[in-house]
Each structure stands twice: as C-alpha cells, then as structure tokens.
Amino acid sequence: MAGAASSPSRDWALAVPLAVLFALFFIAPLGLLVSISFQTERQMTGALGLGQYAAFLTDDLNLAVLRDTLLVGVKATILCLLFGYPLAWLCTRVSARWQAALIFLIVLPIVTSVVVRTFAWIVILGRRGILNEAILALGLSAQPLRLLFSETGVVIVLAQVQMPLMVLPLITAIQRIDPNLESASQALGAGAWRTFFKVTLPLSLPGIIAGTILTYTACVTAFVTQSLIGGSRLLYMPMMIFQQAMDLQNWPFAAAVSVIFMASVLLIVALLIALSRSRAARPYG
Amino acid sequence: MRDWQTLSFNALFGLISLICIIVLAGPTLVILILSFTGEEALHFPPASYSFRWYLALLDANELQAALWISLKVAAISVTVCVVLGVAAALAIVRSTGSIARVLETVFMSPLILPALAFGFAALMLFSMLGMRPSILTLAIGHIIVCAPFVLRTTLASLMQLDPALIDASRSLGASGLHTFRTVTLPLISRGVASGAFIAFMASFDNVPVSLFLQDARTQVLPIYLWDIIQNQLDSRAASACGVIIIATVLLMVLMERVAGFSRFMK
Amino acid sequence: MSQSAGHALTLRSISHAFGAVVAANGIDLDIRPGELVSLLGPSGCGKTTLLKIIAGFLRQTSGDVLVDGASISHLPTHQRRIGIVFQNYALFPHMSVAQNIAYGPVAAGWPKAEVAAVVTEMLDVVQMAAFRDRLPRELSGGQQQRVALARCLAIRPRILLLDEPFSALDKNLRLDMQIEIKRLQRQSGITTVMVTHDQEEALGMSDRIAVLSRGNLEQFASPSDIYDRPDSLFVNTFVGTANLLKGEIAGLSPSGAVVRLADGSLIETGRATQLVPGARVLVPVRPEGLRVSADGADGALAADVTAVMPIGPSFIYEVALADGTPVKVVQERDETAPLSGPVFLHIKPNRISGLFADLPDDTQKKGN
Ligand SMILES: Nc1ncnc2c1ncn2[C@@H]1O[C@H](COP(=O)(O)OP(=O)(O)OP(=O)(O)O)[C@@H](O)[C@H]1O
Ligand SMILES: [Mg+2]
Numbered sequence: 001m002a003g004a005a006s007s008p009s010r011d012w013a014l015a016v017p018l019a020v021l022f023a024l025f026f027i028a029p030l031g032l033l034v035s036i037s038f039q040t041e042r043q044m045t046g047a048l049g050l051g052q053y054a055a056f057l058t059d060d061l062n063l064a065v066l067r068d069t070l071l072v073g074v075k076a077t078i079l080c081l082l083f084g085y086p087l088a089w090l091c092t093r094v095s096a097r098w099q100a101a102l103i104f105l106i107v108l109p110i111v112t113s114v115v116v117r118t119f120a121w122i123v124i125l126g127r128r129g130i131l132n133e134a135i136l137a138l139g140l141s142a143q144p145l146r147l148l149f150s151e152t153g154v155v156i157v158l159a160q161v162q163m164p165l166m167v168l169p170l171i172t173a174i175q176r177i178d179p180n181l182e183s184a185s186q187a188l189g190a191g192a193w194r195t196f197f198k199v200t201l202p203l204s205l206p207g208i209i210a211g212t213i214l215t216y217t218a219c220v221t222a223f224v225t226q227s228l229i230g231g232s233r234l235l236y237m238p239m240m241i242f243q244q245a246m247d248l249q250n251w252p253f254a255a256a257v258s259v260i261f262m263a264s265v266l267l268i269v270a271l272l273i274a275l276s277r278s279r280a281a282r283p284y285g
Numbered sequence: 286m287r288d289w290q291t292l293s294f295n296a297l298f299g300l301i302s303l304i305c306i307i308v309l310a311g312p313t314l315v316i317l318i319l320s321f322t323g324e325e326a327l328h329f330p331p332a333s334y335s336f337r338w339y340l341a342l343l344d345a346n347e348l349q350a351a352l353w354i355s356l357k358v359a360a361i362s363v364t365v366c367v368v369l370g371v372a373a374a375l376a377i378v379r380s381t382g383s384i385a386r387v388l389e390t391v392f393m394s395p396l397i398l399p400a401l402a403f404g405f406a407a408l409m410l411f412s413m414l415g416m417r418p419s420i421l422t423l424a425i426g427h428i429i430v431c432a433p434f435v436l437r438t439t440l441a442s443l444m445q446l447d448p449a450l451i452d453a454s455r456s457l458g459a460s461g462l463h464t465f466r467t468v469t470l471p472l473i474s475r476g477v478a479s480g481a482f483i484a485f486m487a488s489f490d491n492v493p494v495s496l497f498l499q500d501a502r503t504q505v506l507p508i509y510l511w512d513i514i515q516n517q518l519d520s521r522a523a524s525a526c527g528v529i530i531i532a533t534v535l536l537m538v539l540m541e542r543v544a545g546f547s548r549f550m551k
Numbered sequence: 552m553s554q555s556a557g558h559a560l561t562l563r564s565i566s567h568a569f570g571a572v573v574a575a576n577g578i579d580l581d582i583r584p585g586e587l588v589s590l591l592g593p594s595g596c597g598k599t600t601l602l603k604i605i606a607g608f609l610r611q612t613s614g615d616v617l618v619d620g621a622s623i624s625h626l627p628t629h630q631r632r633i634g635i636v637f638q639n640y641a642l643f644p645h646m647s648v649a650q651n652i653a654y655g656p657v658a659a660g661w662p663k664a665e666v667a668a669v670v671t672e673m674l675d676v677v678q679m680a681a682f683r684d685r686l687p688r689e690l691s692g693g694q695q696q697r698v699a700l701a702r703c704l705a706i707r708p709r710i711l712l713l714d715e716p717f718s719a720l721d722k723n724l725r726l727d728m729q730i731e732i733k734r735l736q737r738q739s740g741i742t743t744v745m746v747t748h749d750q751e752e753a754l755g756m757s758d759r760i761a762v763l764s765r766g767n768l769e770q771f772a773s774p775s776d777i778y779d780r781p782d783s784l785f786v787n788t789f790v791g792t793a794n795l796l797k798g799e800i801a802g803l804s805p806s807g808a809v810v811r812l813a814d815g816s817l818i819e820t821g822r823a824t825q826l827v828p829g830a831r832v833l834v835p836v837r838p839e840g841l842r843v844s845a846d847g848a849d850g851a852l853a854a855d856v857t858a859v860m861p862i863g864p865s866f867i868y869e870v871a872l873a874d875g876t877p878v879k880v881v882q883e884r885d886e887t888a889p890l891s892g893p894v895f896l897h898i899k900p901n902r903i904s905g906l907f908a909d910l911p912d913d914t915q916k917k918g919n
Contacts, residue, residue: 015376018369029406086301111486120312191290221399258402449641455628457655
C-alpha cells in the first residue's frame with residue numbers, strides 16, 4: 001500500500017475524524033467525570049478532595065452494592081461458561097449446515113433487543129409465570145417461588161442474555177484446536193473425559209478468557225436486566241449511579257461511584273488478560 | 286470402558302447443549318406467542334389468539350413517536366459510524382506503528398467500559414456545553430458506543446484483503462480513491478454491512494446511554510417499552526416486542542444472505 | 552504493442568534497509584531496451600524488495616530508478632506505467648476476466664471503444680477470448696496467469712515486472728507458460744524484469760541474469776557466463792551443481808595455473824589468477840565436466856562410487872575422492888563404466904574456468 005506518494009502522514013489522516021470525535025465525546029467526558037468526582041461539595045463549589053470516594057468507601061451499604069454487583073457477574077459468568085462450553089463444543093462437532101443454523105440461533109439473542117428478552121423472562125419467572133405454574137403443577141413446591149426480584153433470577157437471566165458472548169469466542173477457540181491432537185490422545189488410550197480435560201479444555205483457554213471478559217463486563221453493567229429482574233429491592237452499581245445522578249442530582253458522588261465501578265471492572269479485565277498472557281506463554285501447561 | 290466414557294461424555298454435553306438451545310430460544314418464542322394473545326392479561330399460554338394487540342399498536346401514538354426517534358437516532362449514528370469507522374479502520378490497517386494500536390484500543394474500549402458511566406459523563410459534558418438533550422446528543426452518544434462494532438468487522442475484513450490487490454490496482458494506474466472505490470470497498474463490503482447491521486441493532490436497543498441523553502420529547506423505544514413493562518405490563522408491550530422480534534429475524538436472515546454476518550460475530 | 556517496446560531501465564546504487572536489515576546494498580543495473588533480465592538469488596536476498604522499488608510500492612532508502620534515463624523515483628506507483636504480474640496473480644476476485652483486463656484502461660479514463668478494443672486484443676494475445684466472462688476463481692492457475700499478464704499489458708506498460716511468475720504452477724504447465732511468456736516478450740519487445748529463485752528458469756529464459764546475495768549484486772551477466780564463468784564462489788555454488796576440489800597452486804603460466812590436488816595429482820586451469828604459488832584454492836568443476844571410467848589414463852583421479860542414479864538417458868554418479876571429498880558426475884549411459892567400487896575420474900579439457908581462494912567460510916572471495 002505504501003506507494004511512494006502515500007506517505008505515512010496521509011494514511012494517518014483517515015483516522016483523524018474518528019479520533020477527534022472520540023477525543024471530544026469519549027475521552028473528554030470521561031476526564032470530566034473523573035474531575036467532577038473530586039468535587040467535595042454536592043453543589044460543585046470547586047472545593048477539591050477525596051471526600052466523595054471516602055463517603056462511598058466508608059459506607060458498608062455502598063460496599064455491599066459493589067460486592068453484590070461484582071459477585072452477580074461472577075455467578076452469571078460461571079453459569080454461562082458451564083452451559084455455554086458444551087454448546088460451543090457441539091457447534092464444532094456438527095456439519096457445516098447445522099453449525100450455521102446453531103450459530104444463527106446463538107447470534108439471534110445478541111441482536112434482539114435486551115428489553116424484549118428481559119420482558120420474556122418477567123413472563124416466565126413471575127409469581128404466576130410459566131415456571132411457577134409448572135412447579136406448582138408438578139407439586140415440587142406448595143407455594144410459588146420468588147424467582148423474580150431475587151438474585152437467583154438476576155443470575156439466571158443475565159446468564160441467558162449474555163450467553164452468546166461466551167459461546168462465540170469459545171467456538172472460535174475450539175475450532176482452532178488441531179483435531180489430530182484429540183485423535184492422538186484417544187489413540188494413546190485416553191478416554192473421552194480425559195481427552196477433554198487434558199487436551200480440549202486447556203487448549204481452548206484463550207477462548208474461555210476472551211468469552212469471560214466479554215460476558216463478565218456485559219453482566220456487571222447490564223442495567224436493563226439488573227433493574228427489571230432485580231426490581232427496586234436489589235440494588236446494583238449501574239442503578240446506584242443512575243439514582244445518584246438523576247434522582248438525587250448528586251453528580252460528584254455519582255461520578256465517584258462511576259469511577260470506582262469502572263476501575264473495578266477494568267481491574268478485573270486486566271487481571272484476566274494478565275492471566276491469559278501468562279497462560280499463553282505455556283499453552284500446554 | 287472407553288465406549289462408556291465416550292457415551293457419557295457425549296450424553297452429558299449433548300444434554301446441556303439441548304438445555305442451552307431451549308433456554309436461548311425459549312424466551313423469544315414465549316413473547317412471540319404471547320403477542321398474539323386474545324386476552325387482556327399477559328398469561329401464558331394464552332387462552333385465545335388474535336391480532337388485537339398488533340392492531341392496538343396502530344393508534345399507540347407515544348410508542349410510534351418513540352419508534353421514530355429510535356430509528357432516526359440509529360440511522361444517523363450508523364451512517365456516521367460507517368463513514369468514520371471505515372476510514373479509521375483503513376488507517377489502522379495501513380500503519381504499523383504503536384500509535385495505531387493505541388487508537389484501536391481507545392476506539393474499542395466502549396465495548397467493555399460500563400455504558401451507563403459513559404452516558405452519565407456525556408450528560409455532564411453536554412450540560413456544561415449548554416447542549417440540551419436532543420436527537421443530536423443521543424446520536425453522538427450512540428456513535429461512540431456503536432463505532433467499535435463497525436470498526437471490528439471492517440478491520441476483520443481488511444485483514445483478509447490481499448494487499449497485492451491494492452498494489453495491483455495502483456500499478457495499473459489507478460489513483461488511491463479509484464482503488465478504494467473499485468477494489469477495497471467492494472471486497473470489504475460484507476464486513477462493513479455486518480458492522481453497520483450490528484451497530485444499528487445496538488443503537489436501536491441502547492438504554493444506558495439514552496437514559497441520560499434523551500428528554501421527554503426524545504424518548505427512545507426501548508426506554509418507552511421498559512417503562513410500560515415495569516409500570517403497567519400493558520399487553521401492547523408484547524405485540525411491540527413481537528414486531529421487534531419479527532423485524533430482527535427478517536433483517537438477520539437478510540444480512541446473513543447478503544453479508545454472511547454471523548461469521549463476523551465469532 | 553510497439554509503443555511499449557524498448558525502454559531502458561536503470562538502477563543507480565539502490566539501497567534499502569528495513570530497520571537493521573539491509574535488503575538492497577548499492578545495486579547498479581543497466582537493463583537494455585527489450586531485454587529480459589532475471590533477478591536470481593536465495594530466499595531473503597532482496598529480489599522482491601528490488602521489484603517493489605522499481606514498481607514504486609517501496610521507496611528506496613537511497614539511489615535512483617530511471618526509465619530511458621529519466622528518474623522516476625519521485626513518481627507514485629500509479630504514474631509510473633510499470634506493469635507487474637504478482638506471484639499469486641492478484642486478480643480482482645469480484646471482476647470478470649474482461650473487467651480485470653479493462654481495469655487499467657478504465658482507471659486511466661480511456662474512451663469506451665478503446666477499452667473494448669484493448670480488452671479484445673489482449674484476450675487474443677493470451678488466447679483467453681473464450682473465458683472473458685468468467686470469474687478468476689473459475690480459472691486454472693495457468694489461465695489466471697494469462698489474465699494477469701493481459702491485464703498488465705493492457706496499460707501498455709513501459710516495463711514489465713514478473714514476481715516468481717511460475718512458482719504457483721505445476722511442473723508441466725510451468726514449461727508451457729515459460730515458453731509462452733518468452734514468446735510474448737520477444738513479440739512485444741517489452742523490457743522485462745523477472746524475479747525467481749529457480750535457476751533453471753533464469754538460465755532458460757533470460758538474456759541476462761542478476762545474481763543477488765544478501766542484498767548485494769554478485770554478478771550481472773548472460774546465462775552462459777553465469778554458468779561457465781561465475782565471478783564468485785557464491786554464484787558458482789548457487790547456480791547449477793558445483794563440485795569443489797581442494798588443492799594448492801603449484802605453478803603459474805600466462806594462460807592459467809597448475810593446481811596440485813589433495814592426492815598429489817596436478818591439473819591445469821584455464822583462467823589467469825592473481826593467486827600466488829602455494830595458496831590454498833578451490834577448483835570448481837561442473838558434474839558434466841567430469842567423466843567416470845574403469846581405466847585410469849594420465850591425470851585421472853582415483854575415487855570410489857558411493858551411489859549411482861540412472862535418470863533417463865544419463866547416469867548421475869556420486870563418488871568420493873581419496874580424501875573423502877564428495878563429487879557429482881553426470882554422464883551418458885555408459886555400459887563400461889562400473890556402478891560400484893573403485894573408479895577413475897577424468898576432468899574433460901577446458902572445463903575449469905577459474906579458481907577460488909579457499910578461505911574460512913565467511914570471507915570467501917573471488918580469486919580469479
Ligand atoms: N516489510 C519488511 N520489514 C522488514 N524486513 C523486511 C520486509 N520485507 C523484507 N524484509 C527483509 O528484507 C530481506 C529481503 O527480503 P525480500 O522479500 O526482498 O527477499 P526475496 O529475495 O524476495 O526472498 P524470497 O525468495 O523468499 O521471496 C529479507 O531479509 C527480509 O526479511
Ligand atoms: Mg520474494
């Protein structure tokens with residue numbers, strides 16, 4: 001591409017419009033967010049300090065919200081992995097036609113509106129929802145279970161809603177594994193389970209990490225699902241930011257909460273990436 | 286012994302996959318069936334079926350207004366995302382320096398940063414700039430969160446593009462622009478179209494950013510639906526969702542046909 | 552195609568470095584109008600780099616490229632009118648054969664009628680008229696190459712560049728295409744530079760060959776000079792199969808030198824040398840410059856047969872000299888020559904063109 005005339009500087013020009021847009025409306029707002037989080041007064045009088053952070057970090061209730069948010073993400077991600085892995089594995093074992101059909105089915109939820117999907121779960125999990133009627137009809141419980149507005153419900157729905165983000169990278173990773181390795185393992189007398197745990201699973205680790213990063217960040221920030229399924233009694237970080245910012249108009253505190261939340265998410269992503277790097281160095285470890 | 290292992294392994298993995306498939310498709314099907322209910326209340330399975338809630342959409346003015354706003358915002362932001370995203374992707378692919386990697390990371394980061402925090406930050410910026418919530422503020426917010434989708438698929442298809450084709454075109458006397466129009470663009474069009482489609486759906490579906498950047502006059506559809514689902518569980522919510530589902534599936538089939546887009550999701 | 556004929560191409564001390572890697576080191580080439588020149592050398596020696604510099608895909612670190620004496624270094628690729636056929640042909644996959652060929656003329660804004668005319672002409676030239684509406688993926692490798700050639704000739708290029716043009720073709724087709732391209736090149740008289748690492752291809756097709764090694768031009772000469780009178784040990788070993796016999800200079804004469812080989816036998820070499828008596832040397836002999844027989848006439852070397860391969864009408868021998876040096880010999884089927892055991896090795900007259908000083912590996916230099 002680098003013709004004598006198209007110097008590097010001209011190639012660069014093409015990225016400038018988007019870079020300017022991001023500088024103005026992505027970097028600048030995030031910078032503003034950070035700087036407002038240091039305003040100690042709610043009225044933003046200009047007094048600077050760590051007051052808002054202190055206020056958040058010294059209140060056990062706030063810390064519980066942060067912990068619950070991060071944990072609900074962990075639980076939903078684990079659920080996604082446990083159920084998504086076999087599905088991804090299946091996708092790599094079927095004919096091309098079936099694979100296309102399955103991938104279509106997996107991708108469909110991503111593009112379908114989250115509000116729509118969450119709405120469906122309200123109908124399914126409600127007190128008189130499909131699941132409870134089935135449970136009552138089968139006599140598994142005498143009373144309808146509280147599925148909606150419970151953490152269990154939130155975890156289940158988050159897992160379903162974000163499942164594709166886990167399955168798609170897994171499919172890519174499993175497909176990359178040389179099928180000869182698995183045949184070799186079986187030929188050496190290892191059974192299906194042993195082959196899976198010794199060969200397939202370790203070699204698909206990059207996919208697991210990629211899927212985990214995508215799923216986890218999507219789960220902890222899934223505002224719509226968290227608030228529709230969790231209801232007003234379960235409070236998670238995104239809702240807390242929204243309430244502080246819009247209902248209480250406490251921008252400095254909301255900004256501090258946002259920064260703490262973003263930092264926690266980025267920290268976890270960074271840890272996962274570091275884990276994948278250290279693993280990538282010894283793929284057979 | 287080995288056969289027993291294979292059997293149990295396949296049985297367990299097959300069973301879990303089956304559950305997954307049911308759980309993935311089930312909720313959408315439930316809503317679709319429910320949207321044809323003939324009853325007042327949303328109860329599954331419906332006692333009778335009808336198109337009454339679909340017909341009711343025809344004079345749901347607020348809902349239609351929200352739909353229009355959403356479509357407008359999505360159209361504007363996807364157009365901008367495609368133009369700027371493709372240009373940026375070209376620049377990133379052509380340059381080898383580390384600045385390109387940094388830019389790519391920045392452009393992709395809206396994918397993992399909490400969108401709600403970004404929406405809030407954007408609200409503060411706009412209010413400092415004295416910009417009131419409007420279609421414009423919504424569109425700007427959506428451009429930022431949708432650009433990564435276009436960038437990702439475009440980069441993926443640019444990587445697949447044989448650089449010798451570009452060289453060949455140049456050596457045949459074609460200018461850079463002519464080469465882009467006649468060689469590069471046609472060959473990456475599937476990636477661009479897929480990215481545009483995903484970006485469109487992401488914008489159409491966005492709640493966390495819109496929440497901060499809309500006002501009463503510019504309420505977007507997903508937030509309007511959310512409102513009625515949370516507050517009155519209006520049966521029109523089901524038929525509205527039905528319309529969205531049907532439109533999404535049709536669009537997806539179309540995009541799969543013309544652009545093979547699910548390939549770009551992996 | 553007369554307009555495209557006869558442009559001279561000059562490279563004037565072209566150097567190019569990728570960071571610390573020097574891919575071209577002060578290369579000078581004067582290519583005459585209508586010549587077919589091959590750039591030959593091992594992988595990584597800088598052939599593709601030179602081609603890219605000529606085409607304008609790469610800007611050389613220093614030096615100048617001239618066509619008919621005028622510098623084109625400042626011109627971007629699309630203003631150079633230098634056609635190139637890529638190793639993988641780089642046909643536009645979304646365009647038909649005809650559209651591919653029309654690409655350059657359309658980009659240059661030729662009138663429709665002229666574009667149509669040149670497409671038809673080019674399809675005829677490469678005998679692909681029947682395939683004009685096919686897509687590239689519906690063509691065989693050889694057909695794709697014809698289209699690539701036609702596409703490139705359609706712009707009436709001043710110079711034609713071919714990057715490893717035959718490497719993607721199977722062996723039978725390769726010979727056909729070599730003949731075909733040679734014929735087209737002769738017909739049109741277009742100055743052509745071809746990159747190859749296949750020596751037979753270079754020897755068979757070229758008017759002159761430029762042998763490159765690690766970014767340096769080792770020798771630029773006709774195929775027969777390259778083969779029979781290599782300037783350096785590198786050229787000698789890289790082109791053709793080379794036997795190197797170790798020895799030292801026993802005496803000098805106006806027309807050459809006398810070398811004493813390891814086993815004490817004396818042989819005469821053809822070319823004068825600057826080496827002094829007593830210097831350790833390597834004597835290059837091609838396999839076809841040797842003969843194996845059962846009887847030891849004067850000056851024959853004693854050897855042992857290690858292997859014999861009958862290949863068509865000839866035998867390839869591998870024999871070991873008394874000191875263990877392996878030597879390859881090619882000769883016609885000869886029922887009297889033994890297939891194993893001790894034999895005698897004869898050096899045919901006038902088959903030794905030069906001598907190379909026998910130095911430690913890195914510092915090999917030409918010693919004529
Ligand atoms: N873009 C590049 N960046 C860095 N080094 C490069 C680049 N292109 C080529 N090189 C180096 O320059 C040297 C010459 O490369 P070049 O491609 O010209 O070799 P070549 O003779 O064409 O080899 P081959 O026969 O394998 O195609 C090699 O050492 C190569 O590694
Ligand atoms: Mg090369």
